Amino acid sequence: MKKLKVSVIGSTGYTGKELIKILLNHYEVELIHLVSSTFAGEKLSEVFPDFLNQLDKKLISLNPELIAQDSDLIFTALPHTVSMDLVPKFLKRGVKVIDLSADYRLKDPSIYREWYKKEHNHISREFLSQAIYGLPEIYGRQIERTSLVANPGCYSTSVILGLAPLFAYHLVEVKDIIIDSKSGITGAGRGISLDLHFPECNENMKAYKVTGHNHIPEIEQELSRIYSGGDNKNKEDKIKVSFTPHLIPINRGILSTCYLNLKDRNMEEKEILEVYREFYQKAPFVRIFEPPSLPEIKFVVGTNYCDIGFKIDKRVGKVVIISVIDNLLKGAAGQAVQNMNIMSRLPETYALK
Amino acid sequence: MKKLKVSVIGSTGYTGKELIKILLNHYEVELIHLVSSTFAGEKLSEVFPDFLNQLDKKLISLNPELIAQDSDLIFTALPHTVSMDLVPKFLKRGVKVIDLSADYRLKDPSIYREWYKKEHNHISREFLSQAIYGLPEIYGRQIERTSLVANPGCYSTSVILGLAPLFAYHLVEVKDIIIDSKSGITGAGRGISLDLHFPECNENMKAYKVTGHNHIPEIEQELSRIYSGGDNKNKEDKIKVSFTPHLIPINRGILSTCYLNLKDRNMEEKEILEVYREFYQKAPFVRIFEPPSLPEIKFVVGTNYCDIGFKIDKRVGKVVIISVIDNLLKGAAGQAVQNMNIMSRLPETYALK
Amino acid sequence: MKKLKVSVIGSTGYTGKELIKILLNHYEVELIHLVSSTFAGEKLSEVFPDFLNQLDKKLISLNPELIAQDSDLIFTALPHTVSMDLVPKFLKRGVKVIDLSADYRLKDPSIYREWYKKEHNHISREFLSQAIYGLPEIYGRQIERTSLVANPGCYSTSVILGLAPLFAYHLVEVKDIIIDSKSGITGAGRGISLDLHFPECNENMKAYKVTGHNHIPEIEQELSRIYSGGDNKNKEDKIKVSFTPHLIPINRGILSTCYLNLKDRNMEEKEILEVYREFYQKAPFVRIFEPPSLPEIKFVVGTNYCDIGFKIDKRVGKVVIISVIDNLLKGAAGQAVQNMNIMSRLPETYALK
């Protein structure tokens, strides 16, 4: 079989690095161009000596025509608001794109503008409608047929997978949804700042962007769609969440603790267990823990799994969901490759287990 | 002035160690007996070489009569259910006690039995009614006059101080109270277990005792009392909370993120700020952060402060409270010394700043 | 091709776990028995939930006959002094063994007795002479033909690979050899102790077993053999080293800093570089860094590489060697699989890249 020609734009962030690591071990992929504006001209193994003797390819600067011409599929691991202008150039040339930024995740451009302070222009807006939200456990079929996947945010992945069955089966109330997430520091990216200076993070914890993190709109969009059966035009179904992210001094991993009110206060844990198992029975990367077992970050670090556990709090009529992922894998690069596999009709788990 | 004769029972746990460190720098205190059942016969500086050349005192085994006879005040830093039988022996001999276990925190013995699986006997039950819950910011006056302080739990301290003004002024609803707490590993104590083996904790996070942590009843008792103005016999005022503790791979510190529904959805942050400032105007160890500033663990590690910040989430009508303490200081040993200072009519901040 | 039937004894230590992780992805291997005395009867995925949905095999207790009968090759990941009595039982039944303990590493039983305080009996002593020290970069040919590999110690691997070319080419003096090694905490094993309790290790560093660590004799044995061209009967060639291991609060990785006197004080770094490159030209898991670049732990964690760098200190006529490995992979399980591949005439790098 002819290998898939793949390029990566944004190769020297943490996500780009993980992406290349996975693709390097993917036998159906040929790595074509590795783009880095910061390190163009250097070898990848000079930036990351881990790649020494494995991949000594040179990083190039961004040349959209060249890259489009040589590639079947392109991963864009760029900052939000930068990706939106570049992606259409590739799609117009018939190249598939998996965009790891937020630019194509939000269906409603006015919500995008509200949270990202930038307007989609008429070109990117056109492609927005084609974009599929790249959560294979929910949108597997559409991902097969699309040319543009909007790869989900890391927090969003842990939260939406953690809560989807509850909303799909209407088991919980749609208000008073609390999501308290904790992330390792790679989630904040590879750009340096005093906040992420080692002694400032180490032996510390903090909440940040409280009430204002921009994964909120995609969580709300997706939970609303799941709740309303894929159609959230009905205003009353519009779900709102309280979301607080925290930084924890570990390298990798997200743990989201979610609190929801059960509609039926007499519901038993085994009923919920069944619902989750059924919902995810065909999902190779979701593992459901049977109470009282609960997932921990270390079970998923270095893997593409999302591990989900839960407990009912009878005293207050709530269910507590614990969902963990590796933010760089299921929360970014791993999920992107999972999407690539599906788009390319390869086994979903290829190079990911 | 004659120095206060103080003994510590449970000297070689993390709390006992911190207690001794503080008392060593307290010029009005004379350290009399240091008790450790595990290390009796060894010098303190053999167990903790940090004390070398500072305090070479020998640890002794438990002898209640001797200790009571020689001491004015005793700190009992013992496991729950062990303390209850020992404390009355000291009180009967006229010695003051600051008990760092949970045994004298819960006013209702049936709730104690429910959460701790042990019954108070008639002796300890008698002293229970004299015990003052040792949160000086709430019970300062009663602490002055009591012989028995039940030093609060670490999580409880961060939560109750974080929420007290909201309940005292009836600003929030009494249901759908979510408390998501994160603690450093010293919070789990110095007893070894596979869970707390370095490579099992490091680069990991996990929730534990989900829905069942035994700080829940004291948080509920105290919030209910504050809400009802010191009297929570009124059943309707009985507040219930959702509480989830997490272990984070740092040594010290607790960060509690609390989510509450505002009664008045139009309330502004500056109004809340005023309420908190007024409530804590005489509290030397509570610092209120003005939004959008929020406290972080590193601001309080090594101090007796409780730092509190908050943000209103207009979209969902909630207030999010962030409260941080050092679990070994304001969450245990520091608060215990603060209580000792008050009981002994010394300046509240003595040896703590 | 028929798969190799492999069993692992000591499955629930850190080394055993890594071994199983690698073997699980090794397409020429069939995992037969997983032995654990502590957890026999439980599923592997109950002990390590990371294996959930991947390997739910039950752990069994030790039954040498059964295991020998069903296996082509057995990994023994047992404590020192325990392995020596078990290994002959497998060898006598024609099963190949890779022993990860120290029991078959030292050629001279009197040195073994001196450092491990136990005597080889006549049976184990007989097999000792057949054992090959499992460093493929040095003994690749012998490993191909043996039935018993003594897998090297983790420190020893980093040190011997780091220094071999200098001794093989007689570039350094054989006295005043200083080796200062730093290891992550998994190197101390999964057995719990107060020393390895999270808050005791975290934010700490310490030297341990100073002058007395039992990797010293195998380092000396191997450096002596390399120096004397494979024959170290010549007493004068017996090399002695100063070795100090340290514990560092990270999970994985060893960094060894070695200081040696150059015979020729005018030697240039590029000459040494050539020597190292030549010596390791056929070694797929050794990477040589060109000065002034130096390896760091993070370049090798999660890999089977040994990265080596160096610098000449003209002022004092010394060469400083920096050698890093992942203690659980090239320092234990990875190297063991590398040995298995060689013994089984599979590609040396199979399942390791």
Added chain:
Amino acid sequence: MKKLKVSVIGSTGYTGKELIKILLNHYEVELIHLVSSTFAGEKLSEVFPDFLNQLDKKLISLNPELIAQDSDLIFTALPHTVSMDLVPKFLKRGVKVIDLSADYRLKDPSIYREWYKKEHNHISREFLSQAIYGLPEIYGRQIERTSLVANPGCYSTSVILGLAPLFAYHLVEVKDIIIDSKSGITGAGRGISLDLHFPECNENMKAYKVTGHNHIPEIEQELSRIYSGGDNKNKEDKIKVSFTPHLIPINRGILSTCYLNLKDRNMEEKEILEVYREFYQKAPFVRIFEPPSLPEIKFVVGTNYCDIGFKIDKRVGKVVIISVIDNLLKGAAGQAVQNMNIMSRLPETYALK
């Protein structure tokens, strides 16, 4: 008694912050000016919220005349090569200076030029001869009488204190001296860089500036002076050392492991113990550990102690010295205050215990 008027230049680095923390608790000191070029105009408690409610002083920009006029003593915590031009301005105005840079540590300006790539001009050179190397355990008497203290480097402090008795008593050979040091990340300062970005440091270790760290010349100068009895003009006594610093992912602490050849290979550990105890009998901040006990970083973090332990390695005729300090305290700010106390005829340990 009139308080000492003290100013700090370079207030917002890690050393400056520690200095202010100590001085804040020093009852004989009045903090006059806090200078920060980066944060001038902000309050200290805005830069470091730890100081909230404790010290809300505004940071000012550098105005040498003003600062000299208002201060009795000035701490200059500035980068190397910047300090040299500023310090004379204060000294000429009769203000005492404790300089925490390297600029006044090296007696020989040509060695300074060689290692720091900058020339002393005739003014700074003049004051160089007055400067006392600020190691109170060695130069206590001179420090009492000087106006300019050159506060030692952090590595240098751990090494010189660790080795001084061996050289003072001529117990070791002056060649083949190996010093392998490991430092927490605050040692690299508060200036951000990709190298010190949390995920780049965490779970990593590395050697850096191998053979070229600029604490080497001050270690050599001081060991040579101690060896030659305070006078190292004798060329033959000029001691050279091998020194390799490493970065370890902890916030604070230095552990130096030093290897030296004993002149008398039959020397016993108890003889060395006596020598160390005698040498440091009047040093309140040096603690000697009796073999086989050895110091660890955690024993000194947060203190001004230097803890020293050792072991003789009979097999190779060497002594191994382990010396630990908190790099920000005994390695910088704590030692600076110790020097201030001595210069001001206050008890040496004031505000440091």
